[in-house]
Amino acid sequence: MATAQTAQAPISPPLSSARERWYARRLRLPVFYGTTRAQVLTVMAAAAGIFVAPLIFNDGFMQQVMQTIAYYTIAAIGLNVLVGYQGQVSLGHGALFAFGAYASALLTTRAGVPVWIALFLAAGIAGVLGFLVALPTLRARGHYLAMVTIALAVVTFVVAQTWTDVTNGPTGIGNIPRPEWFGGTTMGALRKFRPFGDDGPVLTGQILYFWVCAGLALVVQLLATNLLTGRFGRNVNAVRQSEIASETVGVSVYRMKLKAFTFSAVLAGLAGALFTHQQGYIVSDTFSFDKSVELLVYVILGGARSVYGPVLGTAVLVVLPELLKTAASYNVLPSSNLPLQVLCVAVGGLAATGLVRLKTGSVTRGVLSALTVFGFLGFTLITPQIIEHFLIVYGCLLIVFLVLMPEGLAGFVRDLPGLRRVKTRRASGAAHTVTSLDGLVAIPSMAGRQRLALEDVKMHFGGVRAIDGLSMVVEPGQVHGLIGPNGSGKSTLVNVVTGVYTPSAGHVRLGDRVLNLLRPHDIAGLGVTRTFQNIQLFKDLSVLDNVMMGFHVHRRAGFMHQLLRTRLAAVEEAEIRERSLQLLAFLDIEHLADAEAQSLPYGLQRMVEIARALASGPSILLLDEPAAGVNPSEIGRLSEVIRRVAAAGVTLLVIEHHMDLVMGVSNHVTVLDYGKKIAEGTPASVQSNQRVIEAYLGSAEHSFEDLRRAPQLA
Ligand code: ADP
Ligand code: MG
Numbered sequence: 001m002a003t004a005q006t007a008q009a010p011i012s013p014p015l016s017s018a019r020e021r022w023y024a025r026r027l028r029l030p031v032f033y034g035t036t037r038a039q040v041l042t043v044m045a046a047a048a049g050i051f052v053a054p055l056i057f058n059d060g061f062m063q064q065v066m067q068t069i070a071y072y073t074i075a076a077i078g079l080n081v082l083v084g085y086q087g088q089v090s091l092g093h094g095a096l097f098a099f100g101a102y103a104s105a106l107l108t109t110r111a112g113v114p115v116w117i118a119l120f121l122a123a124g125i126a127g128v129l130g131f132l133v134a135l136p137t138l139r140a141r142g143h144y145l146a147m148v149t150i151a152l153a154v155v156t157f158v159v160a161q162t163w164t165d166v167t168n169g170p171t172g173i174g175n176i177p178r179p180e181w182f183g184g185t186t187m188g189a190l191r192k193f194r195p196f197g198d199d200g201p202v203l204t205g206q207i208l209y210f211w212v213c214a215g216l217a218l219v220v221q222l223l224a225t226n227l228l229t230g231r232f233g234r235n236v237n238a239v240r241q242s243e244i245a246s247e248t249v250g251v252s253v254y255r256m257k258l259k260a261f262t263f264s265a266v267l268a269g270l271a272g273a274l275f276t277h278q279q280g281y282i283v284s285d286t287f288s289f290d291k292s293v294e295l296l297v298y299v300i301l302g303g304a305r306s307v308y309g310p311v312l313g314t315a316v317l318v319v320l321p322e323l324l325k326t327a328a329s330y331n332v333l334p335s336s337n338l339p340l341q342v343l344c345v346a347v348g349g350l351a352a353t354g355l356v357r358l359k360t361g362s363v364t365r366g367v368l369s370a371l372t373v374f375g376f377l378g379f380t381l382i383t384p385q386i387i388e389h390f391l392i393v394y395g396c397l398l399i400v401f402l403v404l405m406p407e408g409l410a411g412f413v414r415d416l417p418g419l420r421r422v423k424t425r426r427a428s429g430a431a432h433t434v435t436s437l438d439g440l441v442a443i444p445s446m447a448g449r450q451r452l453a454l455e456d457v458k459m460h461f462g463g464v465r466a467i468d469g470l471s472m473v474v475e476p477g478q479v480h481g482l483i484g485p486n487g488s489g490k491s492t493l494v495n496v497v498t499g500v501y502t503p504s505a506g507h508v509r510l511g512d513r514v515l516n517l518l519r520p521h522d523i524a525g526l527g528v529t530r531t532f533q534n535i536q537l538f539k540d541l542s543v544l545d546n547v548m549m550g551f552h553v554h555r556r557a558g559f560m561h562q563l564l565r566t567r568l569a570a571v572e573e574a575e576i577r578e579r580s581l582q583l584l585a586f587l588d589i590e591h592l593a594d595a596e597a598q599s600l601p602y603g604l605q606r607m608v609e610i611a612r613a614l615a616s617g618p619s620i621l622l623l624d625e626p627a628a629g630v631n632p633s634e635i636g637r638l639s640e641v642i643r644r645v646a647a648a649g650v651t652l653l654v655i656e657h658h659m660d661l662v663m664g665v666s667n668h669v670t671v672l673d674y675g676k677k678i679a680e681g682t683p684a685s686v687q688s689n690q691r692v693i694e695a696y697l698g699s700a701e702h703s704f705e706d707l708r709r710a711p712q713l714a
Pocket of ligand 1: 485487491
């Protein structure tokens with residue numbers, strides 16, 4: 001314990017043992033570092049698919065549809081990070097798409113920038129504009145962002161319509177160059193390029209442009225997958241579930257949101273630019289509010305919070321209207337056939353109703369879904385002139401989809417029989433035996449530990465004086481008990497120390513530093529962390545992921561490292577994972593690593609919270625009623641854990657009503673009543689203090705023994 005520890009534990013990088021099957025072998029490639037051969041093969045298959053698709057569908061119109069799917073997928077992937085993972089709805093991404101589109105159009109037509117450069121400049125410009133929009137708005141929460149983004153979409157549309165000097169409004173910008181290939185030919189004109197000899201296929205500009213769009217989409221998908229399956233994904237998930245808990249492990253929620261928003265803005269801009277050069281001509285009408293809704297629907301239908309949702313949603317929603325139009329134009333029957341039409345709608349409708357009622361039973365579900373779609377498609381096929389009511393049919397199908405698939409297409413596919421996710425990786429190999437925190441978390445050395453001091457602190461909520469002129473000192477290395485009746489201000493004190501509340505008056509000091517104006521994540525970074533009286537876990541995340549979040553302040557691989565899955569990022573992730581497992585073993589809950597946090601009983605959830613807090617290597621840990629809701633038989637284990645943590649050199653402030661527990665573990669006890677300190681000293685001196693007994697039991701007739709025998713009085 002003499003020095004700050006950087007772990008020396010035997011940690012292996014995420015590379016394979018010889019026993020693993022060939023496809024599960026992990027590779028040391030950039031961008032794929034630590035991914036399996038199977039994953040790399042999937043990517044290669046996708047690349048091959050992209051290569052052959054336009055050669056198979058060798059038709060200009062189809063190729064254009066495929067280009068459209070590709071660039072909307074890019075936008076949807078970005079929006080999914082925001083809407084799905086971070087849980088923040090944006091109705092303004094159509095505007096960011098427009099920024100990209102106009103930027104690239106203007107750069108190429110007015111400034112003569114080559115298309116290849118303009119595409120990426122446009123993405124960057126949309127990113128910067130997105131960042132600037134997000135800067136003031138992301139401080140707000142909830143629906144406010146949705147409102148602001150709607151405003152962004154509407155204002156952008158109005159500006160595009162009216163600022164005709166730049167945008168030409170509804171008249172539009174024409175003659176936008178297409179990408180130039182092999183010495184100056186553009187998209188339409190490339191007719192004679194036959195790379196495979198005279199008899200081989202002709203490579204048209206449409207084919208080449210599809211390869212560009214889809215290639216970029218594949219790259220974006222890869223990078224986004226890197227982000228979302230690693231630490232960044234865990235962080236955005238965590239922020240969605242509990243902002244306050246994210247802050248207490250050191251995540252700056254604001255910066256996290258800024259990153260996610262900017263990332264999605266860049267991708268929306270890139271998509272807009274690709275759109276511009278596909279069309280060759282853009283008008284302001286394209287960028288109405290509808291565009292934003294369209295992008296959002298791609299994400300939601302595809303399956304928010306799924307890595308592959310965006311491409312599924314986009315593909316279906318781009319192809320579906322075309323299919324419907326084609327189907328509708330066939331006029332299979334010359335005149336209406338009412339019985340058949342009724343039959344189709346009845347089959348589709350009944351199947352859909354069945355689906356809504358049926359939650360499980362996957363084979364039946366698959367059959368019913370097929371019947372639903374066939375019913376509606378059949379109706380479209382046999383109804384003459386339905387093309388005129390095309391939007392109605394499209395809208396109905398969309399509603400059916402959205403109602404039937406709350407988790408989107410991705411969720412639906414995942415639940416198909418045979419595809420149900422094979423329970424992935426077991427969290428641990430061999431179970432660990434860990435009895436000490438040495439080398440596991442970076443707890444500061446004795447010299448680095450500082451005292452926590454409150455100086456005449458007040459915290460008032462209107463007329464309520466939750467803390468009323470409190471001074472106290474928590475000495476380093478102590479287990480400091482804090483007791484007091486309900487409502488005496490204990491939790492408020494924890495909130496004031498950890499930056500959740502800014503005190504109305506007075507100072508909170510850590511060593512020489514005043515903490516008053518720091519934000520919770522900064523205070524966490526200084527080594528002060530906590531647990532919550534009302535447990536604040538990241539509920540949907542696994543126990544292991546919760547603990548891995550706790551290591552946040554010590555991680556070095558930044559955004560770019562995660563995006564490119566560098567060696568640093570992959571090794572760090574594996575190392576943190578291993579240490580988290582060991583930390584769980586230290587608290588005897590390693591076997592729960594894979595469990596969803598919210599599935600555990602309270603007592604164990606509190607243990608997970610303690611593990612997460614310990615992961616940050618705190619110098620001071622504040623436990624707010626760690627025994628509340630804990631099974632009485634487990635109190636002994638909790639005391640043992642507190643002792644072990646204290647032995648590792650962590651200073652503890654323990655708030656507790658369970659008198660045996662708090663008196664047993666504490667060296668020093670402070671008693672609060674109505675926000676004021678009424679007693680302080682050794683556990684023994686506090687227990688014999690009449691004021692304390694009065695505060696708790698209302699009369700000095702009783703003794704402290706009564707309190708111990710009946711903790712519910714406390
Ligand atoms: P304890 O944790 O000791 O039971 P608290 O610190 O939770 O007590 O509460 C102390 C007092 O402050 C209570 O009267 C409570 O109602 C009040 N209080 C706490 N937080 C707030 C808040 N955010 N707004 C208004 N009053 C609050
Ligand atoms: Mg409390």
